[in-house]
Amino acid sequence: MLCRNRTGNQEYNFLVSRSYFLFIGRLKDFLPPDQREQSLRVDFHGRQTIKHLAEALGVPHPEIGYVQVNGQEGTLSTISQDGDQVQVYPVQNGCPIEPHFLLDNHLGRLAAYLRMLGFDCLYRNDYSDEALAAILQREERILLSRDRRLLMRKVVTHGYCPRSLDSLEQLAEVIERFELHQQIMPFHRCLRCNHPLEAAPKEAVLDQLEPLTKLYFDEFQICPNCRQIYWKGSHYERMQRLVEQITAAKPGT
Numbered sequence: 001m002l003c004r005n006r007t008g009n010q011e012y013n014f015l016v017s018r019s020y021f022l023f024i025g026r027l028k029d030f031l032p033p034d035q036r037e038q039s040l041r042v043d044f045h046g047r048q049t050i051k052h053l054a055e056a057l058g059v060p061h062p063e064i065g066y067v068q069v070n071g072q073e074g075t076l077s078t079i080s081q082d083g084d085q086v087q088v089y090p091v092q093n094g095c096p097i098e099p100h101f102l103l104d105n106h107l108g109r110l111a112a113y114l115r116m117l118g119f120d121c122l123y124r125n126d127y128s129d130e131a132l133a134a135i136l137q138r139e140e141r142i143l144l145s146r147d148r149r150l151l152m153r154k155v156v157t158h159g160y161c162p163r164s165l166d167s168l169e170q171l172a173e174v175i176e177r178f179e180l181h182q183q184i185m186p187f188h189r190c191l192r193c194n195h196p197l198e199a200a201p202k203e204a205v206l207d208q209l210e211p212l213t214k215l216y217f218d219e220f221q222i223c224p225n226c227r228q229i230y231w232k233g234s235h236y237e238r239m240q241r242l243v244e245q246i247t248a249a250k251p252g253t
């Protein structure tokens with residue numbers, strides 16, 4: 001397609017290409033509801049990759065798995081041609097790397113839940129986007145964020161956008177998306193600082209316990225990093241029920 005544009009006395013010709021994108025399955029969550037069941041047209045200039053065009057339509061690249069261009073297998077780095085019909089499939093469930101996570105500032109409760117299930121989660125409520133990107137550059141981690149622009153950054157190789165606003169539903173989504181059911185190790189990690197816990201003899205923590213805790217509990221764990229003490233009190237029982245719910249929700253069981 002040829003378009004004309006006049007700037008001052010000079011006239012430029014811009015060759016505009018046009019591709020059509022059909023997003024499949026959970027990738028539709030990123031589209032406005034009235035556009036989920038149709039091919040979306042995208043107009044562009046010059047050489048553009050499938051990744052760039054998919055993201056221009058609102059779908060972050062870490063969510064994308066298989067790509068088909070005019071019925072043939074393509075990749076995110078395929079250069080789109082005028083008239084291309086592109087089908088974009090979500091990345092398959094599973095965890096391509098060790099399940100080490102990095103969570104953005106808004107996912108503090110999800111971070112606590114994932115730690116409770118034993119997963120390594122870097123989280124602070126004051127990480128800037130630059131700080132998050134710097135961590136991803138030096139460590140292989142899965143970024144969890146509801147900020148699509150953050151997920152679209154080049155430095156993000158593995159990432160997921162939790163769809164729900166509810167932190168328990170987010171937890172279930174992450175467990176399913178990365179197929180983590182078999183790797184749940186509850187009560188092995190400090191909820192406050194992410195460090196693995198160690199068993200602590202009662203006499204070693206006695207002076208830090210409330211009288212009733214001293215009386216009723218004998219098993220303790222301590223975080224060697226922040227010195228937080230854990231025991232199987234009412235909080236533990238609530239968490240235990242949650243773990244059972246999550247484990248019971250495993251697909252196919």
Ligand SMILES: [Zn+2]
Nearest residue numbers: 190193223226
């Ligand atoms: Zn700690």
